[in-house]
Amino acid sequence: MHSHDDDDHSHLTDIEARVRALESLLGEKGYINSTAVDEIVQTYEKKIGPQNGAHVVAKAWTDKQFNDWLRKDATAAIHSLGYTSRQGEHMEAVFNSPDTHHLVVCTLCSCYPWSVLGLPPTWYKSPPYRSKAVIDPRGVLADFGVHLPEHTSIEVHDSTAEIRYLVIPERPANTDDLDEKALSQLVTRNSMIGTAILAPAEKTK
Amino acid sequence: MNGGADLGGMMGFGPVIEEPDEPNFHAQWEERVLGITVALGACGQWNIDQSRFARESLPPAIYLSSSYYEIWYRGIVKLLKQNHMISDKELATAQASLPRVDECNALLPENVEATLMAGSPANRKSDQPAAFDVGQQVRTINIHPETHTRLPRYARDKTGIISKVHGVHVLPDTSAVGQGEQATWLYKVSFDAQTLWGDTRVNEQVNNKATNKDKVHLDLWQPYLKADTTL
Structure with a gap:
């Protein structure tokens, strides 16, 4: 049971790290604005x-x-x-x-x-x-x-x-x-x- | 393309299981992938058809074993690389080294609402008349392109009836591969379930005549269709 949980955890951590790296790279290059990304997410969480x-x-x-x-x-x-x-x-x-x-x-x-x-x-x-x-x-x-x-x-x-x-x-x-x-x-x-x-x-x- | 995304009629995936009170996102990275994908779309370096093709051309084993936001992550990374906006080295080091593509300016927070509300309509003006009318019988073409198409495998080379003329819309097949919008007439085409799946399959499901009336409707562009005069 523990090993299964650990597998899921390391999997999520890996994708989480990759997405974080991508967002920071795209922000540094001026392709995205992280506050705008927040806005988009909040629109679908709260308004639509x-x-x-x-x-x-x-x-x-x-x-x-x-x-x-x-x-x-x-x-x-x-x-x-x-x-x-x-x-x-x-x-x-x-x-x-x-x-x-x-x-x-x-x-x-x-x-x-x-x-x-x-x-x-x-x-x-x-x-x-x-x-x-x-x-x-x-x-x-x-x-x-x-x-x-x-x-x-x-x-x-x-x-x-x-x-x-x-x-x-x-x-x-x-x-x-x-x-x-x-x-x-x-x-x-x-x-x-x-x-x-x-x-x-x-x-x- | 005949890829891992063209799922209509496949078997063996088991029942549809709904997660009760499912949230929009199961982890923060999913939120970021959705937001980044939409924000990059507003940058105009690719269109929705290129974006769909980037996802559906993932190897089938990867497509079918990835969660949906993972597919989106892989799709944007592929598009960013194809457009020389990022490199593998940059991804590995998380440090910018490629020159910036100046045409892509980040969507700003103050423009998010207007951008989302405006959407991206796919209809276009045209003075070409529609080739088919409502009620007309048509047959879909038999194609197996390695590039993008929105004519699914299960509906190729099948007879249906035009049930609505939607207007003139961007043709995904050309739009996805940089051959322009080539906007053309889009129709709702209605197929009898029996035409698509055969008598045995349909009759096995329920022992009543109602199933014989079951239909599947698809929205298909004019180049996917030929007039069918057989009875």
Whole structure:
């Protein structure tokens, strides 16, 4: 057990040292500014994340005009909310329904709608998901504990170009009395990738 | 290229396992690699297609056994060396000895927000008409270039339907190898799962007819496609 931990530790130390050396070299040569690197990291830690996408989804559920716009021109509709950042330059929204379930992948690398979902989770970037999503999407969904009804067909979107996909999940049951803000709290990151469906809200007494 | 990154349809990697409450970064070096990669991208010495090709052309055994930020680290080191911005000697000694490439000026903190918010749109203006319309049947070409392409192996030489015309976008195949943007029409092409994976494979998964309707959509550029008039 100890030797395993030690292996991991020395591995991390090695890459940590190499990255540190690279950053200092690039700084010395004037190719990067370390404060700017901090800013970039903090942007994705604090400002840009799945809360952006959840806002888009909740608005699509409550605002008919926005919903129509999202179907017709997702880029303009999403940008109108201020979510214009990189890896969201060209957007497409795909809407789940009882008949159709959408699933987003990038088999060739890790294309992901950063502007609305932030940085991708490790599983999204890793070989098990990237290899299996296109050939066995039902198996992938089972890995996430999702089992679709028999009549639901699956549409997989392989992000091979610069178009980024946002899944608009179905609005959960028992949420008629919730406003946009409360609804956005129910939207999970995975439901906007297509690896989760949203559970009905607890019935209010 | 037929490299370690072209994973669609490969088998044997096991189930998809999600880490509960996963943080954006598992160690500080990962944060630095993300930030350095984005900051260097703003320097304009390479484009996103060159950057993807640098990663996917790592030897498959290395690509598949490296963590994602390790792949990014290897990718930027390769690009920095190719562009004569750093040398192995500099990396080993952590001391600058090569002359500076003056065209690369560091992205400054005050410009980070504007740079990230602006992004890098890939669409371009063109007066060339689109060759294909929505609803048209097309067949993908059969290519195996050693250079960059965004036509994955599993979707080559396959029949699909144009389901959307996206506009005119930079062609990665030429952009990645310094042959210019050669912007051309980009389409969403929809393939039946059965066309890609065969009857047996698809029917094995679920014993119902729904699977026959399953589709895989890819965004593909005009040079990847030929009109297909067979029924």
